[in-house]
Amino acid sequence: MGRLIIVSNRVTPPVGSGEESMGGLALALAAALREYSGVWFGWSGRTAPAFTGQLAMQRIQGVTIATVDLEEADRDEYYNGYANKTLWPLFHYRPDLAAYDRSFGEGYERVNRRFAETLRPLIEPDDLVWVHDYHLIPLARELRRLGVKNPLGFFLHIPWPAYQLMVTLPRHRELVQALFDYDLVGFQTEGYLQAFEEYVKNEIDGVRLDEAHIKAFGRILKVGAFPIGIDAADMARITASSRALRTYDVMAAHTVFRKLIVGVDRLDYSKGLEERFLGFERFLVDNPALRREVLFLQIAPPSREAVQAYQEIRGRLDSLSGRINGAFADIDWNPVRYVNKSYRRDELAGVYRAARVGLVTPLRDGMNLVAKEYVAAQDPDDPGVLVLSRFAGAADQLKEALIVNPNSPEEISEALRRALAMDREERIKRWRVLFDNVRSQTVASWRDRFVGALADLSPPRAVLAS
Known part of the structure; x- marks a missing residue:
């Protein structure tokens, strides 16, 4: 395989040892980048008066970090808004706390598009791209629009809600359809995977092809439960x-x-x-x-x-x-x-x-x-x-x-x-x-299972039409 490109909302530089405040997940992802080589891309956490798309590149303890600043409207609408006022409460079974605002959705789409445009020049033909969590569900769709044909994987760290909850989200169908531009989508548990399948079956008339593949929107998506662990x-x-x-x-x-x-x-x-x-x-x-x-x-x-x-x-x-x-x-x-x-x-x-x-x-x-x-x-x-x-x-x-x-x-x-x-x-x-x-069931075995499953996808399934 080529390099591994990891994409997350925020990038946690691998500073210090495991005894520091850095979490176990960040340590595992940094170790994966050292093993497979590649780049960790995401938001710097800083805002600028206007979005420029300018990358800040640095290499820390053998890991290449690429970050981009967002503008204040991006932070308010994409991060504080759609990610944490809309998706987070809904996916955690608190629809009473979910806020639905058109500007939030627009900011979410805009930042995912900006991420894709900024990331695209870093992706080489043999790279694997692994996207993390609910902030970046539409990222694969935006990368495909830019011509990326690499295997794209997505892992959801939080729960996937029950079908009855998911349909309360405005434009829920478009959000789920965006997941079918990935090749592999992973969930924490079989229960969350089953909830996703229930939505696809009941709302999209999707079909389960076999134990690991779902067909909907004219695409074939590989799915699986990949429970994350720690380094014991x-x-x-x-x-x-x-x-x-x-x-x-x-x-x-x-x-x-x-x-x-x-x-x-x-x-x-x-x-x-x-x-x-x-x-x-x-x-x-x-x-x-x-x-x-x-x-x-x-x-x-x-x-x-x-x-x-x-x-x-x-x-x-x-x-x-x-x-x-x-x-x-x-x-x-x-x-x-x-x-x-x-x-x-x-x-x-x-x-x-x-x-x-x-x-x-x-x-x-x-x-x-x-x-x-x-x-x-x-x-x-x-x-x-x-x-x-x-x-x-x-x-x-x-x-x-x-x-x-x-x-x-x-x-x-x-x-x-x-x-x-x-x-x-x-x-x-x-x-x-x-x-x-x-x-x-360690974090390293979780990481290697997911990357291995993504590397096995050749050609990428998401680009295969029905």
Whole structure:
């Protein structure tokens, strides 16, 4: 194969080691570019008075980075608008929060066209192009219009919504049709793949040709479930680092004679944070004898602060945490510690290892790698217990977790009681099964499976007419 061109909304330069704040996905993509050579292309995160299409090229730790600045209208309409006010809430089953504005859709189309025009000169005949996530669904269509015949792959990191939700999106048919200009489309789980197939069958009269191919719009599209993982070995290394050990010691000192319950999430309504707080509150009500034996730490760095829904959830969580602490705290103890800041991966590893319970309760999530990082960071001789929402993609794999419906405070309360009371033998037994999955289904195997499937497509299927 030729080079690998990776395209994402934002580019995360591979600065520092895995112990830094750089996420595991970015590290995996950077490793893929070193292995296959190629370019990582995307938005710089900066805005300019007018769009020029001028590329900024740099090479960092063996990875070639190509970024382009957008103008302010692009950021407001494409990123803050259509991507995060329209698609994100809809794809996370919150149509009540989705905003439909014509300017958002126009900005989304415009930026995808600009991305394609800027990227086109970088693509050589033998290159593979791998596009990431919901920001860039129409990119293949724009590249095809510019004459690109290379294999084009797309991976959706977030959920694909049910058919009944998808049809509430204005011009949903055009958005789905744009996916058929790719050759390979990957989803996190079989469930999300089936939801996509249901839409194509019911709305487009598409047909399933075989296990891996769908025909619609006169095109043949290869599809598959490619569940993403983490680098378990790297997480083990990070957990043994000096910074992780110091963080572990700090958390252990602050929870002497208490058991730590931890949640780590971006501040987002899809993560089920309000429901998690209510579930913990119910646990305190239901188990008065256990109240002073626990401490719930929720780390939730703010995100997308320009979007009203994110401002509102922060206010509601401030109120909830204050209410719980006001009702149950004592002069020497608060049941909830709620922190709005980011931490490095090695610091989080120390927190995970110190926690008796990892509480991961999204209302809807493509995968949720925090669940897998929590498992990988545990002490094999005395592991904690994972409490996991059934609506996280990770629940399909991590079946030995305590699976809950995050909409039920009673289920969360009962799962916490059960996790805190679980004996060491059962915790070890469950953890071993969980860790075997995390260790075998890594981010590197996900990456190589997808790239391998894309490389096998010759000629590209999307350019074959019916």
